[in-house]
Amino acid sequence: MVIEDDYPQANDLTLALELQGNDVVGPFPGLEGGLKALTSNDVEAAVLDIRIGEDTVYEVADSLTGSRVPFMFVTGSIGANTRSFSRGALPAGAIQSKEMTVALAITVTEHARRH
Numbered sequence: 001m002v003i004e005d006d007y008p009q010a011n012d013l014t015l016a017l018e019l020q021g022n023d024v025v026g027p028f029p030g031l032e033g034g035l036k037a038l039t040s041n042d043v044e045a046a047v048l049d050i051r052i053g054e055d056t057v058y059e060v061a062d063s064l065t066g067s068r069v070p071f072m073f074v075t076g077s078i079g080a081n082t083r084s085f086s087r088g089a090l091p092a093g094a095i096q097s098k099e100m101t102v103a104l105a106i107t108v109t110e111h112a113r114r115h
Contacts (some may be wrong), residue, residue, distance in 0.1 A: 001046040002027035003034040003057055013047050013074075020109040034060050045109070046071040052092075070075070 002017070002028055006012035010027035016023050023044040025041045031052055032103070037043070046064055048057045050073050057073075064071045 001025040004049040084090040
């Protein structure tokens with residue numbers, strides 16, 4: 001699953017995950033679509049932008065944590081608060097380039113395949 005409100009970043013993440021052989025749920029530019037997708041799709045891992053417009057993606061992260069689905073926060077906001085998601089979250093990262101996007105997507109894919 002990809003939740004990202006910046007279209008170029010969402011597209012890069014989605015393509016990188018698909019190139020790794022994943023079926024991607026999304027990308028979703030808002031929380032509502034992501035939350036609905038969790039109830040109707042088998043999500044094995046997720047990449048979540050922390051800030052979606054004026055909202056944060058923490059409600060989705062809480063749901064993923066409760067379902068024991070690994071996820072990774074990504075953000076363009078330096079110093080963004082990732083709260084404490086020690087059970088589900090992979091290391092947070094700030095996306096600065098297409099190469100970073102690909103690296104993050106591969107990390108999530110590999111983690112999901114191991115678990």
